[in-house]
């Protein structure tokens with residue numbers, strides 16, 4: 001089974017005119033990241049039909065639709081309502097994680113999302129959404145997620161790298177504090193965790209990070225393919241989850257429309273994984289974490 005644990009789905013209102021939509025809703029970080037005026041965007045777009053067709057052609061059985069790290073609760077709620085229609089239309093194929101902003105309404109946001117059929121939170125962003133491990137609303141959310149067995153996916157910015165527009169730091173120590181404060185929380189760090197995996201070589205830290213997972217989203221834009229083998233060496237195959245970041249265009253030089261198949265083939269051909277490792281990475285680990293049948 002292949003499960004893509006990191007995809008995004010945007011309502012048609014956004015796709016029609018992304019920048020105008022973002023400015024109207026005062027989502028300025030997203031506007032700068034996804035719909036800039038000073039450079040071409042690598043964002044691609046999808047709708048329910050094109051997403052399912054893309055999954056079919058890549059042999060992807062299920063996909064986790066992540067929402068976004070919106071700056072405003074109203075945008076989060078609106079986005080969740082739209083994604084709920086997708087999962088209702090294809091419940092066997094799509095799993096949804098909710099857009100949540102950690103504020104005083106956080107439990108109501110979570111309960112509303114649960115009633116809509118969501119089963120996780122994310123993608124969140126410490127820097128853009130301005131919270132940290134000590135934030136009481138984050139703590140309330142983390143505890144609620146443990147009680148409901150919901151994972152939380154957090155964007156992890158690479159700790160060192162080239163500056164790129166819209167890149168906002170996510171301090172690794174905050175992820176450590178989150179894991180320490182709520183050891184049972186399944187915390188998925190996107191984009192290989194931004195470098196945190198290195199510190200799992202400290203045995204005390206490794207113990208504290210035992211429920212931290214790392215996803216592969218957007219890796220071709222950031223790292224060479226040997227990162228797969230290196231990450232297995234650092235944290236073990238069982239903590240790694242395949243995610244693409246679809247409909248982001250991961251190969252912008254040659255790829256005009258978003259797709260999943262190229263990244264999966266790239267992993268199969270160039271990551272140097274054996275059959276057991278591939279099966280775990282591409283689906284079995286996610287299936288186990290989400291307790292899917």
Ligand SMILES: [Zn+2]
Pocket residue numbers: 123155156190191217
């Ligand atoms: Zn991300």
